[in-house]
Amino acid sequence: MTTKVDGAGASDVDYLIIGAGMCGLYQLHQLLEIGADVRVVDANSGLGGTWFKNRYPGCRFDSESYTYQYSFSPELLAEWDWQEKFSAQPETLSYLEHVADRFDLRPHITFDARVVRAEWSEADWRWTVSFEDGSQIRARFVLYAMGLLSVPTYPRVAGRGSFGGLETHTFDWPEDYDVTGKRIAVIGTGASGVQVITDVADKVSELYVLQRDANWCTPLGNGPISEEEMARLRASYDEIFAWCRETPAGFIHRPDRTLSTDVTREERLRHWEELYNGQGAGLYMGNYRDTIMEPGPNKELSEFVAEKIRQRVKDQRVADLLIPKDHGFGTKRVAGESGFYEAFNQDNVELVDLMAHPIQEVTEAGVRLDLGGGKVRDLELDAIVYATGFDAVTGAFDRIEIVNGEGEHLKDRWEDGPETCLGVQVSDFPNMFILVGPQSGSATANFPRGIEDVVNWMTETARHIESHGIARFEGRREAEVAWVEHVREVNAKLLLSQTQSWFNGHNINLDRDDKPRVMVYLGGAPRYRRRLQEEIDQEYPSFVLTEGSGPRQSVRAGSAAASG
């Protein structure tokens, strides 16, 4: 429903996008296509977001390469050849750079521009966005595309920062650092830790893997893509993208409607064997539906994978430590691996159980472990690598002072957990759109597939804004309450919502006392896409849209700025 007002307030740009990663780049392209006045800003010195920052050895994605690309341009699809089934970071970054050059996006991006504050003015319905260097941009609409995992977290251990060698988070890995012959400790065995550990294990002289809890991993099945295979894939792109559109997470793997209990145990095990030895996240995402919903089937599947670990790791004490005890298979994100377990069979690799021997402190020479009873063990090191994860989903928002017209800070609003209107807006924060953030069905999908949904919605919405002369676009509080409730209900059906991971807001993951929060939407990308489309079809019933160019004349005319 729309209210009409007039008036004007100066702005430097109509649409300001924060973040030049995969999402921000695509949004920029789409807004340029509809002739919008748009600018992108990014804190980094180059484009690519996640793929610009994460340069640690072994960094790659766990999505099949040919599904992890934009689908909007047939020409782009025709000219880009993927080298590996699961592309490594340098290739993905080159792809994004190619996209930026091909579509001439760079002139619209300002780098080295870290946003520190964004304040809404009720006087003229503009956002004033302030940067670290003191400069400002005024914008009609601000679109946040800052990534889900762009604020790294570190353990709160004594002495951190005092180490004499390289002390780095995987996210900040110095690209020119050569690990050959070095003594390295990696803290954390999530998806990033698993990759870096596997990659450096046979290059370093000593590798200490400092593990708190184990995580489930399955073989990635990576390998080169031959020219013939690339041609076959390219000829099937339409079907591949159409298929991904209908899977919950936008992957080529789709949960089987069959229940594990519908088949014999022999049949189940045969199927699991095939999935385990297959490609990508098949065992995790393409399995019998009940394995991620029901504790019984999940337990049986977990035991199947645990047995694989026992077979691959020679020392059974180590194997046992690498088998997760606190969560079942697939109830946290499963990491794809390429020889992770075999690394522990090497003499130069040692698994340190932090549950038994916690870090007492980081010293100038390395890490001191507490062995109990007053005893310590010093690991002398050349590098300490924190693969300890991120202040996920909301971390990037918390770093910016986002202030609405009432002087309320978004960080305070979200203190007990984020609340969003369909994952794209926050009530009382008009003209602020979230492209990647909490409770969005797009954010946790295979990223390019998911972001295409939200960017396409945003582009359609911008078209509506421009063609209807909308000055103010704001999520309704009642729609927000309903959406959070819906997300909570849908998520509760999956075992994934019951574990301690960044999916559930244990995102400071250090003290383990974080409250569970409704961070991500697990209802699946197709359902989310349909829900967003409903808004377009029904002229945005969950939002209040106000026509005009600002509040001034509306005040003169005495009309309400935003009625229903």
Ligand code: NA7
């Ligand atoms: P994750 O998946 O959050 O993993 C972080 C790892 O770090 C995990 O093993 C944690 O153990 C460990 N961790 C965290 N804090 C500590 C402390 N204080 N001490 C010891 N160990 C700690 O981050 P990743 O970067 O691996 O992956 C993030 C996403 O990137 C992933 O989901 C993919 O989508 C790509 P815990 O299990 O909490 O005991």
